[in-house]
Amino acid sequence: MPHPAPSPRTRARRLHDKAAYDRAVIDAILDAMPVAHLGHIVDGFPVVTPTLQWREGDRVYWHGSSASRMQKRATGTEVCLTVTLLDGMVLARSGLEHSVNYRSVMVFGQAEVVEGAEAKATHLRRMMEQMFPGRWDALRPITAQELKATRILSLPLTEASAKISAGPPADPPEDRAWPVWAGVLPIRLTVGAPDPAPDLAPGLPVPDHAKGYRIG
Amino acid sequence: MPHPAPSPRTRARRLHDKAAYDRAVIDAILDAMPVAHLGHIVDGFPVVTPTLQWREGDRVYWHGSSASRMQKRATGTEVCLTVTLLDGMVLARSGLEHSVNYRSVMVFGQAEVVEGAEAKATHLRRMMEQMFPGRWDALRPITAQELKATRILSLPLTEASAKISAGPPADPPEDRAWPVWAGVLPIRLTVGAPDPAPDLAPGLPVPDHAKGYRIG
Numbered sequence: 001m002p003h004p005a006p007s008p009r010t011r012a013r014r015l016h017d018k019a020a021y022d023r024a025v026i027d028a029i030l031d032a033m034p035v036a037h038l039g040h041i042v043d044g045f046p047v048v049t050p051t052l053q054w055r056e057g058d059r060v061y062w063h064g065s066s067a068s069r070m071q072k073r074a075t076g077t078e079v080c081l082t083v084t085l086l087d088g089m090v091l092a093r094s095g096l097e098h099s100v101n102y103r104s105v106m107v108f109g110q111a112e113v114v115e116g117a118e119a120k121a122t123h124l125r126r127m128m129e130q131m132f133p134g135r136w137d138a139l140r141p142i143t144a145q146e147l148k149a150t151r152i153l154s155l156p157l158t159e160a161s162a163k164i165s166a167g168p169p170a171d172p173p174e175d176r177a178w179p180v181w182a183g184v185l186p187i188r189l190t191v192g193a194p195d196p197a198p199d200l201a202p203g204l205p206v207p208d209h210a211k212g213y214r215i216g
Numbered sequence: 217m218p219h220p221a222p223s224p225r226t227r228a229r230r231l232h233d234k235a236a237y238d239r240a241v242i243d244a245i246l247d248a249m250p251v252a253h254l255g256h257i258v259d260g261f262p263v264v265t266p267t268l269q270w271r272e273g274d275r276v277y278w279h280g281s282s283a284s285r286m287q288k289r290a291t292g293t294e295v296c297l298t299v300t301l302l303d304g305m306v307l308a309r310s311g312l313e314h315s316v317n318y319r320s321v322m323v324f325g326q327a328e329v330v331e332g333a334e335a336k337a338t339h340l341r342r343m344m345e346q347m348f349p350g351r352w353d354a355l356r357p358i359t360a361q362e363l364k365a366t367r368i369l370s371l372p373l374t375e376a377s378a379k380i381s382a383g384p385p386a387d388p389p390e391d392r393a394w395p396v397w398a399g400v401l402p403i404r405l406t407v408g409a410p411d412p413a414p415d416l417a418p419g420l421p422v423p424d425h426a427k428g429y430r431i432g
Contacts, residue, residue: 009261009263035300035302035316035318037253037255037264037266037298037300038264039253039255039262039263039264039296040262041257041262044294045225045294045296045324046255046256046257046262046294046295046296047225047255047296047322048253048254048255048264048296048297048298048322049298049322050253050298050300050318050320052316078260078261078262079262080255080261080262080263080264081264082253082264082265082266084251084253084266086251086405086431088411089347089429091348091351091426093355093356094355094356094358094362095340095344095352095355095358095362096358096362096365096366098344100251100268102251102266104266106263106264106265108261124311128311128314131305132307135307135396136311138395138396139309139310139311139394139396140309140310140391140394140396142310142311142312146310146311146312149312150312168411168413168414168415169413171413175356176415176417177417178355178356179354179417179420180351180354180355180356180420181410181412181416181420181421181422181423181426182412182413182416183410183411183412183413183416183422183426184410184411184413185407185408185410185411185426185429186407186408186409186411187405187406187407187408187431188405188406188408189302189403189404189405189406190403190404190405190406191401191402191403192401192402192403192404193402194397194399194400194401195304195384195399195400195401195402196397196398196399197384197385197387197398197399197400198384199384199392200397200398200399201392201393201395204395204396204397205397206397206399207397210307210397210399210401213305213401215302215403
């Protein structure tokens, strides 16, 4: 894996022990959690929008409507894409040492737009296939109009960093005997039983890609 | 509940049917999900940082280290605080209609710092008591030095909006007979069994505030 030196933006200034620039660590977090929060500047103000991301090799992608002002404005401008997984609440003996266990990735860079219907269709297929293998070819085929209405953006992972916090509370020795319960409340994302559309045609069983979907 | 008119920043430009400005809706989302993504501008670039938020009445709060450059820079400047809950993956008959069910809130405004040790302690107690009722008074008491090391910021909820997407896939009538399974994969955050700290003193049972913790 490439292992770029941290840039001034990605270098952790605090909590150095939690920071990682290793692409294997970064990729694993991006691949585990499709929800990203995308930050850009609109009319001089920061705006943070939730969106779905997916990774293809050394780039992270997201998409939206071509009619979206946010999507248009993100193109060619500096953005920050952050992905966070909450893994637990950490209950310590002091208020100060309370914290959360989490995995997060921040990616900085200039968003680039994917041009061309064929390229767009290829990326959308990959997005779908990563989440739901085999589904794309079973869908009503995408149309030229739908591709036109879809804007796909991407960022290279050259300016990316991860932060991971895990494990039990880290109370200093002098606090450890304080008579209060301490420990971790583990938190995870779980997928419930597939809920068929009310207007689903009869005789269509739940496919493996829906039964097997996992997140987190 | 106050029901302010949407500002130019909070007014939904797309997906109007999903937007809400009702404080009851906004409050319920903020109260269900402590993880927020805070966007600010640092050296001209957008930066999105995950942080914990909590609500007190008409304001949303977050905190961090006084030594954090991010926290310092957020003070008095425009920020965007976004909270998102992923509720499900929506599998439709066409790629275009695939979507996610979610609840999200965006709050815009100028971050204000909480001044004074007493005020800080009051807010930290409220944060703890909202998550873990009864825990604050059982903790090793907070010190003056710890309060000094903690920066608390807040935003009013005057420029806040919610977006909610829920329900089954919304395929147009002509696609509904396409022979592919369609429906929702529900997703939620679950809390596992409390995991005691390895150095926990003997004879400390799991308290109700840890057993009863829920998120989402």
